[in-house]
Amino acid sequence: MLTVTGVRKSYGKRSVLRGVDLAVGRGEVVGVVGENGAGKTTLLRILCGQLRADAGSVELSGRLGYCPQNPVLNEDLTVDQHLRYFQIAYRLPHLRRADELIEQLGFGDYRGAAVKDLSGGTRQKVNLVLALMHDPAVVLLDEPYQGFDWETYLRFWDIAAALREAGRAVLVISHLAYDSVRLDTTHRLRGGVLTHAVAVA
């Protein structure tokens, strides 16, 4: 579903990615961990097409869902207005999947609220729903649970498990070593390349 081969990226003289190879198959939830500044966000931005690699290739099949690290929301629009805007962009006949996700993440009471009045965690929930509401085949999530309380963090992993069951390919950028038990494979980005990381039980 997602195949990455020999991806390289430098910012000026600083070489951040030095030949990244990665594959995420149908029904797999794969994690990328790494220190601050290792290049995780750079990699995801290349995978979603926001940033151009200097070399290498990215092959994707099906629709893509991307949840960026910082929510890209309009402060003055309500949650429902965001949903309608994205419904048009994704050409969705209904909002059933978004309704379901909002229910799971427990923020239905805020649908009429403007983004500027939402907490950081709730903004992140909106961000996640916008990335998943069109049921993409390949899902790229950059630290998707930032600001979530523990219950919501667990619900996030329930959603990830359901995506696996549904045969989606999911790539999650994570800071947390203990996430690795919830992932099918964990890669560590270090020195510009990915290596297999050992699960922490």
Ligand SMILES: Nc1ncnc2c1ncn2[C@@H]1O[C@H](COP(=O)(O)OP(=O)(O)OP(=O)(O)O)[C@@H](O)[C@H]1O
């Ligand atoms: N637009 C840019 N121009 C120049 N350097 C950049 C740019 N974006 C990122 N960098 C640098 O590239 C390196 C990798 O950054 P990146 O944000 O990809 O790391 P990260 O692993 O996602 O870090 P974090 O865990 O802190 O989010 C860092 O040294 C960063 O300063």
